[in-house]
Amino acid sequence: GAVVSQHPSRVICKSGTSVKIECRSLDFQATTMFWYRQFPKQSLMLMATSNEGSKATYEQGVEKDKFLINHASLTLSTLTVTSAHPEDSSFYICSARDPLAGAYNEQFFGPGTRLTVL
Amino acid sequence: SQQGEEDPQALSIQEGENATMNCSYKTSINNLQWYRQNSGRGLVHLILIRSNEREKHSGRLRVTLDTSKKSSSLLITASRAADTASYFCATRAPSGGGADGLTFGKGTHLIIQP
Numbered sequence: 164g165a166v167v168s169q170h171p172s173r174v175i176c177k178s179g180t181s182v183k184i185e186c187r188s189l190d191f192q193a194t195t196m197f198w199y200r201q202f203p204k205q206s207l208m209l210m211a212t213s214n215e216g217s218k219a220t221y222e223q224g225v226e227k228d229k230f231l232i233n234h235a236s237l238t239l240s241t242l243t244v245t246s247a248h249p250e251d252s253s254f255y256i257c258s259a260r261d262p263l264a265g266a267y268n269e270q271f272f273g274p275g276t277r278l279t280v281l
Numbered sequence: 282s283q284q285g286e287e288d289p290q291a292l293s294i295q296e297g298e299n300a301t302m303n304c305s306y307k308t309s310i311n312n313l314q315w316y317r318q319n320s321g322r323g324l325v326h327l328i329l330i331r332s333n334e335r336e337k338h339s340g341r342l343r344v345t346l347d348t349s350k351k352s353s354s355l356l357i358t359a360s361r362a363a364d365t366a367s368y369f370c371a372t373r374a375p376s377g378g379g380a381d382g383l384t385f386g387k388g389t390h391l392i393i394q395p
Contacts, residue, residue, distance in 0.1 A: 169323075197382040206369060207324075209382035222382075256323060258383075270383060272316075274323035 167192045167259050168274035174245055175280055179188075183243045184276045186257030192237035193259035197270065198230075203255040213240040247280040287370060291391040300357040302389040303341030305350075311373045313346055314383070315355050317366045324369070327355075360393045367391070 165242040176182050186196055194215045199207040211232055212220040219232035229241040240259075244251055254277055258270040284377040287304045294300055304314070312331045316324040330337045330346045330353065337344045343356040357364055367390045 199382075206387045207371075207385045209385075212382055243318070250337075254321070258324075271326070272324040277321070 164170050165189075165259070165271045167257065167273040167279050169255075169257055169276050170273060171276060173277045173279075174281065175279045178248055179246055180247045181243055182247055182278060183241055184255055184257075184278075186239045186240045186242070186259070188259045188261075188271075189261075191261040191263070193240075194237060194262055194263075196234060196240040196257055196259045198232065198242050199256045199258065201256060201275075203254075203269075207256060215240075243257045244278065247278070249280045250277055252280045287368070287386040287389045288296045289388045290324075290349050290387065291389060291392070293394060294360060294361055295357070295394050296360060298360055299361050300364070300391055300393075302355045302368055302391070304353045304386050306353075306370075306372050306384075306386075307351065308372075310348070312379075313353050314371045314373075315342075315344060315353075316369045316371060316385075317371065318388075319366045323356075327368075357391075362393050365391060 166187055168187045170185045174182055177249050188236040198210045200210050201207045201268045210225045210234040213269050215234045221227045233250055234240040254275050256272055256275040258272045260270050301347055310332050312329055314329045315327040318324050328339045328342055328344050330344050341358045346353045368385045368389045369388045373381050373383055
């Protein structure tokens, strides 16, 4: 199957700093990528849909100015957590869908990024 | 919005037994997928069943879908210790653009006792 990578896999930062997380589709071009957040022992919640060459679409309750998304190329989307606070500590996971794989194809998930804000 | 609900939330069985997890959802769907997540790791796609399908098999996995009841089940036969993980169902709403993200259930934490 298709491969999606994330970098970094783990990051610890101080409160008030910004953190950038990268999501890459390694062997296919993804016009659309998705960002999810997962708190400990909870399920994944969709944060936003990242569209190549246009603005991201955010889910209700997700602050677009706090979670900046840039999808500058067909293989890379970045999520920047600005002015991070301890409550932003979470597991962030991206996914991508291969548009050539048909209407019913599954999303391919990255391995996730564990963010800890001190 | 969170619409999938799995039950049970936790399941502990002996190795070799079958494990059944259920998922219910609330709105119309394009397809339903099951994922596995080992502790602190990413998601592994297990199986996708389309809204016009009723049953699907993949190795030791069997998935059923009942759109009239808005429910699905995942059966893992002859369980192994390596099957210990959290299992999530995820649905995608019907969409002309096909760009909708997935809505995940709360998950079932499966423990296989050796």
